[in-house]
Amino acid sequence: MVVMKMKFPFEKRVKLAQGLWLLSWLATVAGALTFTLGCILKTELRRRAEVMDNTEIHAVPNTLMVVGLASLGINYFAGRICQDALDAARFPRWKNLLKPYFAVACFFTALMLLAVVMSYAMKGNLEASLKIGLKNGIRFYKDTDTPGRCFQKQTIDWLQMDFQCCGNTDFRDWFEVQWVSNRYLDFSSKEVKDRVKSNVDGRYLLDGVPFSCCNPSSPRPCIQFQLTNNTAHYNYEHQTEELNIYVRGCREALVNYYMGLMNTIGAGVLSVFMLQSSVLVSLRLLQTSMEAVAGQENTEVETEGYLLEKGVKETVMEYMDPVLKFFMLNQVADGPAEGATTAPA
Template sequence: MLLKIKFSLQRRVHVAQGLWLLSWMAVIWGGVIFCLGVYLKTELLRRAEVMDNTEIHVVPDILMLVGLASIGTNWLASRACQDSLDPSRFPRWRVPLLVWFSVAAVLCCLLIAVFVLSYALQGSLEESLKVGLRNGIRFYKDTDVPGRCFQKETIDRLQMEFRCCGNNNFKDWFEVQWVSNRYLDFTSKDVKDRIRSNVDGRYLLDGVPFSCCNPTSPRPCMRYHLTDNHAHFNYDYQSEELNLYGLGCRQALTDYYMELMNSTGPAVLSVILVQISVLVSLRYLQTAVEAAMALEDPAGDSDGYLLEKSVKETIEDLKAQALTMLKFGQVDPDDAEGSPEAADVEKDEKDAAPTAGS
């Protein structure tokens, strides 16, 4: 037996009481994990228009799944604790507890996966935001195009909320036409010259939308002719502290979402520790109570353990059981030959042989 411990009746009672409290603590933590998953999912959906893929959604999805499963499994654990000291009621938990241990182990593995993914998906998040923001800036002017009507509002709100500008920086706006053609005077010489000077016939500006302006700057917002030192008084493009947000929105959003996901780390670790504690304690309580019932002395001493055999032997047994389950339902060729159907076929062949010879 692995990690065998001697349990008296009083110790079993104390373990059952402590495990009951621990189970309800795990239920509360499961609710917290579920709420964290819902909040993170909501924040990701709010800005889905500036994301190119949804790989990052796997983190809140697993958090919500594990949170709900944790609430259910640990509630069942609390019920099992209540029945553990009643010889007439505990036997009914023999099979359900086997399923419970499997589910609890899977939950722990999923929580560890969430903890790892919350850090490992940073590169995927950055790439998704990079492509999504690039498309958002490119479609900023398409306020009359179905499906893109609110793209301008989304980008403007995003830049003001996160105090950022462009994808990498404000210069990203120099590379796209962000002013719609419906607001351009094509009789103006300046407009014609700018369109003709561009290979793709786009109206490009060394300017940015109003949402890039930093309200804390003492200088009035300068949005146009940002690279022209002569367009503004006492202005030097190379050395001037521009009154625009200097942080790119990709970096701002990446920092925001990574902070959200990393903040779930302590909560996830806490749930992992609580869940493992419930798992181990309930296993000891189960084996100790079953041993006492096997001795037909519910008030006597009994042995509790984690595994009946060593870890290696347990793994080998599980492998054998898995292989047996995989072979279940397969037809054995030898058995098939001796089956009634095979006998009927063989009989029909024999009956047909004389007929063919004649």
């Protein structure tokens, strides 16, 4: 069954070719924009690589960059095809190239849609990556003299100030790690000795947070230490002093930031996908309408164009059959070699 069959007089074919030429160059610009969006997202993710545990989330920007570059080539050739569409002598040179061209174009267009889906579906992976990455970042906060971790403190401090957050889940995460380096502890002090001895692992733990957790909007000077001790500070109630430090965890802040960024990019790429699909559909109609005038002197005849000559299932199988036969031939060729026996002398 023919899908999307339409009649094309000469004037309509001319308008289709002209409009498609303009649409293909617009899609080329959109492809460059897709590549740029992928680069922006990649850069933003790399900026926070120290607080991320894995690189699975980079699949989204990597896919966007690949389909963006592919879109440039696909739409460039679409523009060239449109230029030759109304010349009966020049158009036949594309005849043998159009079938593989459409196969490649459809693959990368589907990959573009996959990138859109991934940008909305990666929240779980992003959150899991940040959970472990931030936990390690807080844990290594004090290791300013350790190679490879020298800038961990700086990274966490800038992160907490930029995103107005504190800790991984909340500020209490700092209570569970020793974030003050032994280099700055006076072990001759009784208070320090008592704190270290009271801990099973010999760590110096305290109910305090780094300065970067302080909220500059607080009406009082920031209270960093003995946060849960109401008697240690005048007119202080830790359960109501919400302005003193940031109460939101950095994982929540970063997930909201990156998901907002990816959702915005996903909406933009979805628009590019629709534009790219329009180019392919229009180009297919132009191709099939031009094949009817191939070899004719009178190119102004009315022709018919269609999207698919057969049904969707039959068309998919037509493209898949050569691939399946290729793999079947390889299996047959390998079979006798594996089971062959040496004849006796």
